[in-house]
Amino acid sequence: MACVKVELSRQNRKADATLSAMNKITQDMRFKQAAIEYSLKHGVTKAAIRYKTSRQNIYRWRKKYDGSIQSLADRSHRPHSHPKQHTDGGLKLIQNMRRRNPNTGLVVFWVKLRQRGYSRSISGLYRVLRRIGGMAVKLPNPKYIQKPYEK
DSSP states (O other): OOOOOOOOOHHHHHHHHHHHHHHOOOHHHHHHHHHHHHHHHHOHHHHHHHTTSOHHHHHHHHHHOOSSGGGGSOOOOOOSOOTTSOOHHHHHHHHHHHHHOTTOOHHHHHHHHHHTTOOSOHHHHHHHHHHHTOOOOOOOOOOOOOOOOOO
16 A cells, blocks of 8 residues: 655644644643632632632633533634625635736735725735735846946
8 A cells, every 4th residue: 555645735734733732631621620620619719719710710611611621622712704804706806906917016006906896995905915925026126237347
């Protein structure tokens, strides 16, 4: 049987790291579980004093806790969606325009997009271009060639 080396894309590697992190039991998770179990036996105030945390944290952890230590894992704070995010049509317009104008500066590129119906700010366009890797490539200055001296 032949071994095949598979190169994971950046996004897949990130997802794989996230999955392995979810399966890991960290010190924080054990600490939270110990604090919860102590609070169930002795009360929230005593648990907060003993574990040097706030009562609010104990209550928050108890609400999250379902009996498994995995329920205490930290989760992403990233939102699932945003009402003002770029639409697919807007992203396609940016990519098509960037393909036709690869060396155009940010402001001129933004003005050309505005003429075609783009309604976002320059800073929003800058963030999208950075994310999709479409920043203008600045061409290097031509190399200076010395002229021969005149006698």
